[in-house]
Amino acid sequence: MLSQIGLKRKILLGVVFAVLWVAAELKVRQQGVVNFPLYDVDQEIGYILRPNQKGVYLNRISWEVNEKNMTSGPWKPNQKLDLLLIGDSIVWGGQDYRHEQKLGPQLQAQLPDWSVWSVGASSWSIWNEIAYLQRNPDVVEAADLILWVLNSGDFGARALFVTDANTPRSRPWNANLYALRKYVLPPAFKQWVRGGVRRLLPNPQDAMVDTKDSVARLEKFLQELGANGKKTLILLYPRRIELAQGKGALDEFLQTLRGIQSPGLEVLDGRSLQSWGEDDYRDGIHPTVAGNQKLAGLLAERVRKINHLRN
Numbered sequence: 001m002l003s004q005i006g007l008k009r010k011i012l013l014g015v016v017f018a019v020l021w022v023a024a025e026l027k028v029r030q031q032g033v034v035n036f037p038l039y040d041v042d043q044e045i046g047y048i049l050r051p052n053q054k055g056v057y058l059n060r061i062s063w064e065v066n067e068k069n070m071t072s073g074p075w076k077p078n079q080k081l082d083l084l085l086i087g088d089s090i091v092w093g094g095q096d097y098r099h100e101q102k103l104g105p106q107l108q109a110q111l112p113d114w115s116v117w118s119v120g121a122s123s124w125s126i127w128n129e130i131a132y133l134q135r136n137p138d139v140v141e142a143a144d145l146i147l148w149v150l151n152s153g154d155f156g157a158r159a160l161f162v163t164d165a166n167t168p169r170s171r172p173w174n175a176n177l178y179a180l181r182k183y184v185l186p187p188a189f190k191q192w193v194r195g196g197v198r199r200l201l202p203n204p205q206d207a208m209v210d211t212k213d214s215v216a217r218l219e220k221f222l223q224e225l226g227a228n229g230k231k232t233l234i235l236l237y238p239r240r241i242e243l244a245q246g247k248g249a250l251d252e253f254l255q256t257l258r259g260i261q262s263p264g265l266e267v268l269d270g271r272s273l274q275s276w277g278e279d280d281y282r283d284g285i286h287p288t289v290a291g292n293q294k295l296a297g298l299l300a301e302r303v304r305k306i307n308h309l310r311n
Helices: 002-030 103-110 126-135 137-142 175-184 187-194 196-200 211-227 240-244 249-258 289-310
Strands: 039-042 046-049 053-057 061-065 081-087 114-120 145-150 232-236 265-269
Touching: 002 175, 046 126, 081 103, 081 126, 081 137, 103 114, 103 289, 126 137, 126 211, 145 289, 211 232, 211 265, 232 249, 232 289, 249 265
Parallel strands: 081 114, 081 145, 145 232, 232 265
Antiparallel strands: 039 046, 053 061
């Protein structure tokens, strides 16, 4: 008799747990926890935001990706002047900002006579970005100006796919487990799980890993762009710590980039941008929302000058 009562209790507890688990699953999905962008993976580009998708993460952070893997509206070039903005997480903006708060849309708001097309992904290096441009020659051909945002971490090896934690290829079958891993597990374990692609990138404090090969590849590609009449503006974007440092790796990169012989190439030192400072960062490298707006204004001013000189 007691064993039957115990069994009934276990069954009842199991039913209650299942009901609560399903209810939690529905609630988590309703909150938009799994409404994040998905990625495609290949050998050349490494990983890239999947085309033709959009959503609202956590029911408040909007994002969208067009048919050319750009975080912009539908690909319709040649209607205005076309500006291709390419880079890593500075351009992509991640899942912390709404679409309109990111660098590309902020730049678009400051340049009404231009169509701004933004493409990038977190932790991309020069190799990933060049692979994208070579894969999409029509995008390069349409661009009246290529605005390339680089930082000292971009001169290493190609960033490759490692885990779905940072670059998910599909949505989790169980939203509860995903939420537990992302929001509840201890920070040390979360960092291990989410480390993903970042583990492949060179530490900017280390010796210049693969720098010579990266610079040589970039130089060759920029010369090809210049030979085809393309105008390129490179922003060498500083990490927060690099604003306060004396001469270091960033100066070496700057000198190297300015030494590249390519028609139509201009290199802009981000440390020289008027009013740009440490308060414009939300962490060691990424701008705040206000920082994105300020950076967009400073870049828009330079773009207008370039266009004026060209005309």
